Amino acid sequence: MVxxxxxAAVEIVALQKEFASxxxxxxxxxxxxxxxxxxxxxxxxxxxxxxxxxLLRILAGLDRQTGGTIKVEAAGWAVENAxxxxxxxxxxWMDVETNVRFGLMTRGVAAAEAAERVDAALKLVGLTKFxxxxxxxxxxxxxQRGAIARAFVTDPGMLLMDEPFAALDAQNRVILQAELxxxxxxxGKTVIYVTHSIEEALxxxxxxxxxTAHPGRIKQVIDxxxxxxxxxxxxxxxxxFGRLKLDIWxxxxxxxxxxxxxxxx
Amino acid sequence: MMSLPAKWRERxxxxxxxxxxxxxxxxxxxxxxxxxRFIPAPSDIAxxxxxxxxxxxxxxxxxxxxxxxxxxxLVGSVPAVAMGLLMAMFKPVRIFADPLIAALFPIPKIxxxxxxxxxxxxxxxxxxxxxxxxxFFPVTVNTYTGAANIEKIxxxxxxxxxxxxxxxxxxxxxxxxxxxxxxxxxxxLAVSFIVLVASEFVASKTGIGYLIWNSWELLQVDxxxxxxxxxxxxxxxxxxxxxxxxxxxxxxxAE
Numbered sequence: 001m002v003x004x005x006x007x008a009a010v011e012i013v014a015l016q017k018e019f020a021s022x023x024x025x026x027x028x029x030x031x032x033x034x035x036x037x038x039x040x041x042x043x044x045x046x047x048x049x050x051x052x053x054x055l056l057r058i059l060a061g062l063d064r065q066t067g068g069t070i071k072v073e074a075a076g077w078a079v080e081n082a083x084x085x086x087x088x089x090x091x092x093w094m095d096v097e098t099n100v101r102f103g104l105m106t107r108g109v110a111a112a113e114a115a116e117r118v119d120a121a122l123k124l125v126g127l128t129k130f131x132x133x134x135x136x137x138x139x140x141x142x143x144q145r146g147a148i149a150r151a152f153v154t155d156p157g158m159l160l161m162d163e164p165f166a167a168l169d170a171q172n173r174v175i176l177q178a179e180l181x182x183x184x185x186x187x188g189k190t191v192i193y194v195t196h197s198i199e200e201a202l203x204x205x206x207x208x209x210x211x212t213a214h215p216g217r218i219k220q221v222i223d224x225x226x227x228x229x230x231x232x233x234x235x236x237x238x239x240x241f242g243r244l245k246l247d248i249w250x251x252x253x254x255x256x257x258x259x260x261x262x263x264x265x
Numbered sequence: 266m267m268s269l270p271a272k273w274r275e276r277x278x279x280x281x282x283x284x285x286x287x288x289x290x291x292x293x294x295x296x297x298x299x300x301x302r303f304i305p306a307p308s309d310i311a312x313x314x315x316x317x318x319x320x321x322x323x324x325x326x327x328x329x330x331x332x333x334x335x336x337x338x339l340v341g342s343v344p345a346v347a348m349g350l351l352m353a354m355f356k357p358v359r360i361f362a363d364p365l366i367a368a369l370f371p372i373p374k375i376x377x378x379x380x381x382x383x384x385x386x387x388x389x390x391x392x393x394x395x396x397x398x399x400x401f402f403p404v405t406v407n408t409y410t411g412a413a414n415i416e417k418i419x420x421x422x423x424x425x426x427x428x429x430x431x432x433x434x435x436x437x438x439x440x441x442x443x444x445x446x447x448x449x450x451x452x453x454l455a456v457s458f459i460v461l462v463a464s465e466f467v468a469s470k471t472g473i474g475y476l477i478w479n480s481w482e483l484l485q486v487d488x489x490x491x492x493x494x495x496x497x498x499x500x501x502x503x504x505x506x507x508x509x510x511x512x513x514x515x516x517x518x519a520e
Contacts, residue, residue: 089422093440103426134517
């Protein structure tokens, strides 16, 4: 079953972020224009240093841009966004349940309602049995599920994910990708997902945004034609998937080569 | 031994080194190394120990010393934790407090005893104040270091989830710093015994420090050793109790 698509709409116009490096100013991202529709799952891929994480941090309100605007239309959502970090970022001193409740506690949600929503979020990611475990007692995959539950419980208009499965082993990654797609299909929220893996971008997203490095710009946006609900395993074995992966690789390869040529002067 | 849970076995292992030391000490003296009038054997000390306990004298000194350590420790460490956390969270506090701490930390705290006697008199208050001052610095520095070294990702998470300053303080910074706070408290506990006993040498008619100094003046070497051993035992017991508290308070710390 695929839920109605709903979630925040995002409009990014001429976004720019410069860092000071001694006397010089270095542009981490430059001239980013991107519109994301409600309920869309957008993946951002690019070589390391292309500023994809910077873009996400600005969207999350953790960094400020030095130019351009971001408009987020998140009417009807409890919060604008919630971020899932690469290393889960679950607080080691809270058990899973308290971690998940954190986003509700900071916003003063009443205890009874919070308990209900925490239960639902834990169920969604399959951690109900482990609610009283501390993060160090869990596997990497379970910690990431906890982080996803913590993000979902706040009922955000969009989910910002910064390579959330990059640190997992291959099997766990496949399982969690499938779960994320299932959860997304159930909730229909907007997701902006940063990854360095072309394959992951194609498996999960509706669109793939390819970024270039130094400075980070959008090189190309590719529509991913695969219908939902998706079976990630059969999808990844299909010839169309392979073709698309190769196309994107050619675009990226050009970028990687250019970056290397630049570096060698 | 084998049927004991691993946890208790580990705790019993803690007793091996102190007991071993006593056994070697006794054997050396029985074999005639050293003059037992000046260096009593553990058995001589034990006899004197038993007599002092029977008379109630030792218990009284122990109680007095423990009371001063306990109160001084609390009075010093609670504001120290608050100060360390505030320093980590607010730059102006850090800029204000840093040079003061740098200047005052290295002063041997026992050097303040005459001043404290002037301020608080000859009773418990002056000793408690000394312990509190001595405890304050290591706990502040450790708390600040612990809070300042909380990984960036936890600040990011707190910010992304809209944490207020209060929530940041009570749910993130405090707990994030807690392992280092405990490390500081353990150092502070040892420091409190050190400064307190030294102050009881000169400025008290009660406490273990007084017992030791008084027996030196009366040349009762065995009583002197009872005092020294008693401090060691108190240090050991408080340290074990402390570890238990730490286990309870920091359950997320990997064993």
